[in-house]
Amino acid sequence: MRDAFFRTLVELASEDERVIFITGDLGFKLVNEFATRFPTRFFNAGVAEANMVSVAAGLALSGKIPFVYSIVPFITARCVEQIRNDLCNMGAPVIVVGVGGGYSYGENGPTHHGIDDIALMRAIPEMTVVCPCDPVEAADAMRALVAYGKPAYLRLGRAGERSLPRCNGYFELGRPSLVRTGEDIAIVASGAITSEALNAADKLNETGIDVAVWSLHTVKPIESSVSIIAQARYRLVIAVEEHGPCGGMTEALSARMHEVSSGTRVARITAPDTFTHPVGSQGTLRKTAHLDADGIAERVLTLVGGKN
Amino acid sequence: MKTYTDAEIADETLIRMASRIRAHVVTMSSRARAPHVASALSCVDILVALYFKVAQIYPADPQRLDRDRIILSKGHACAALYACLSERGYFSIRNLELFAQEGTAFALHPSRKLDYGIEATTGSLGHGLGIGTGMALASQIDGHESKVFVVLSDGECNEGSVWEAAMWAPSKRLFNLVAVVDYNKLQAIGRCSEVTGIDPLPAKWEAFGWDVVEVDGHDLVALVRSLTTTHSTKPRAVIAHTTKGKGVSFMENDIEWHYRPPSEEDLDRALLELGVVL
Numbered sequence: 001m002r003d004a005f006f007r008t009l010v011e012l013a014s015e016d017e018r019v020i021f022i023t024g025d026l027g028f029k030l031v032n033e034f035a036t037r038f039p040t041r042f043f044n045a046g047v048a049e050a051n052m053v054s055v056a057a058g059l060a061l062s063g064k065i066p067f068v069y070s071i072v073p074f075i076t077a078r079c080v081e082q083i084r085n086d087l088c089n090m091g092a093p094v095i096v097v098g099v100g101g102g103y104s105y106g107e108n109g110p111t112h113h114g115i116d117d118i119a120l121m122r123a124i125p126e127m128t129v130v131c132p133c134d135p136v137e138a139a140d141a142m143r144a145l146v147a148y149g150k151p152a153y154l155r156l157g158r159a160g161e162r163s164l165p166r167c168n169g170y171f172e173l174g175r176p177s178l179v180r181t182g183e184d185i186a187i188v189a190s191g192a193i194t195s196e197a198l199n200a201a202d203k204l205n206e207t208g209i210d211v212a213v214w215s216l217h218t219v220k221p222i223e224s225s226v227s228i229i230a231q232a233r234y235r236l237v238i239a240v241e242e243h244g245p246c247g248g249m250t251e252a253l254s255a256r257m258h259e260v261s262s263g264t265r266v267a268r269i270t271a272p273d274t275f276t277h278p279v280g281s282q283g284t285l286r287k288t289a290h291l292d293a294d295g296i297a298e299r300v301l302t303l304v305g306g307k308n
Numbered sequence: 309m310k311t312y313t314d315a316e317i318a319d320e321t322l323i324r325m326a327s328r329i330r331a332h333v334v335t336m337s338s339r340a341r342a343p344h345v346a347s348a349l350s351c352v353d354i355l356v357a358l359y360f361k362v363a364q365i366y367p368a369d370p371q372r373l374d375r376d377r378i379i380l381s382k383g384h385a386c387a388a389l390y391a392c393l394s395e396r397g398y399f400s401i402r403n404l405e406l407f408a409q410e411g412t413a414f415a416l417h418p419s420r421k422l423d424y425g426i427e428a429t430t431g432s433l434g435h436g437l438g439i440g441t442g443m444a445l446a447s448q449i450d451g452h453e454s455k456v457f458v459v460l461s462d463g464e465c466n467e468g469s470v471w472e473a474a475m476w477a478p479s480k481r482l483f484n485l486v487a488v489v490d491y492n493k494l495q496a497i498g499r500c501s502e503v504t505g506i507d508p509l510p511a512k513w514e515a516f517g518w519d520v521v522e523v524d525g526h527d528l529v530a531l532v533r534s535l536t537t538t539h540s541t542k543p544r545a546v547i548a549h550t551t552k553g554k555g556v557s558f559m560e561n562d563i564e565w566h567y568r569p570p571s572e573e574d575l576d577r578a579l580l581e582l583g584v585v586l
């Protein structure tokens with residue numbers, strides 16, 4: 001997904017001279033093509049994320065479309081107030097890019113884990129939050145956000161995510177992607193964890209349980225996405241997110257679904273509300289949190305009461 | 309950029325305008341029972357120099373792309389900003405009566421509204437210099453000759469984000485960026501030098517790569533000079549030595565007036581001292 005980001009960034013910059021890229025001293029070699037092709041529109045803000053966001057605000061208020069880029073906690077928690085006041089409060093169209101959602105930076109330890117970023121970004125008024133599930137959706141989201149003209153947070157994975165199937169055509173902000181069709185039960189995921197959800201659905205299919213999988217990429221505003229999913233009248237929706245239980249997509253989905261479709265039961269699978277101390281890779285940490293395909297499948301089986 | 313003789317700068321109009329702005333500030337603060345009157349009085353001459361002499365701005369065409377930008381990063385001194393903008397013609401002077409009134413656009417801290425000449429929403433300290441840095445950068449990218457002026461408070465220099473911007477802007481050779489520090493030596497509840505190790509402030513900016521000019525922040529001639537000349541590569545930091553509460557004797561250098569709103573009696577005394585009838 002990270003490679004798709006840089007590839008698309010170069011495309012967007014060649015199409016639109018307002019596009020500017022600022023990195024918080026990250027992306028060794030990855031930034032090279034952009035920096036070489038667009039030297040006047042590439043900036044390294046240094047290890048100073050708060051200033052990077054304010055500078056981007058100034059650029060955006062002068063007609064530019066800046067992308068600012070760092071690891072999830074550094075570009076979100078570190079500079080929440082700059083995002084709140086300088087971007088959202090002034091409507092400065094800056095695309096805040098967090099690389100390494102969830103446990104992407106597993107072995108780096110909890111300082112690098114992105115398990116509270118969605119909550120922080122969702123809480124800010126007039127913010128838009130987008131978590132693409134794969135490289136294709138990441139590229140589509142970037143194009144949509146450049147055209148969108150409002151501040152947004154884009155959360156990326158970094159693990160070489162595979163491209164997932166699409167069953168409902170085109171990309172549009174606020175319109176979730178149907179990754180796998182199914183009736184009665186749906187797994188709704190956000191971000192790179194969607195591929196684990198799809199694997200879980202495939203496993204469940206082997207046991208005779210047919211499960212749809214959605215990528216709910218536009219986490220905020222969430223209303224239209226929930227309406228679309230509610231229209232399918234699933235008996236059970238399992239919301240899955242590589243993020244803590246507080247304030248993320250699963251919480252938002254659950255609350256909204258309750259408002260619009262009382263007949264749909266919503267269960268949630270999230271990362272725990274803890275910092276993970278023993279060292280672990282993303283795979284290990286997902287497994288511990290029951291966020292891997294096996295964990296998700298087991299949870300669905302429990303919820304539907306055995307193997308039907 | 310136009311250069312001025314001392315006489316041209318220190319003409320009576322500019323000096324009278326500074327007194328008028330001070331009279332507005334005290335009147336607005338008294339009427340609204342608003343805090344920060346002394347902070348606003350402190351930066352009046354800086355703002356008058358910028359809005360009435362230095363900055364190339366166009367109240368009739370407020371969004372002109374090649375305009376200079378002025379950011380009041382010490383947003384709590386907003387009464388002085390509104391007074392300057394109204395006297396400069398961005399909106400009716402009668403609107404100053406709406407300061408901090410319900411349902412109006414005039415909060416105690418400014419919100420970006422280009423029609424009114426307000427370039428940035430401020431109020432939380434430590435944001436304006438970074439925003440101004442981005443605007444100065446955009447101006448260079450676009451090949452405009454516009455300059456960006458950011459007015460900071462000394463207490464604001466406690467914020468780490470000020471120094472993030474201060475360290476980055478010189479590396480981009482933003483000679484079109486000017487930071488003006490309203491250095492009145494008093495912050496909200498204490499003397500700056502006692503709250504943090506702010507001194508030596510000019511040396512700090514110099515060490516960060518800025519072209520530093522120290523001026524008497526109530527000397528309009530010195531201010532205009534420091535704001536009109538530029539270094540060929542470095543951004544400029546104008547360290548403006550000021551007096552908190554300047555112009556109203558009983559408010560000067562008295563920390564009480566950071567928060568205390570002027571009573572009607574205070575207002576009468578202040579207007580008498582300022583010799584202004586609004």
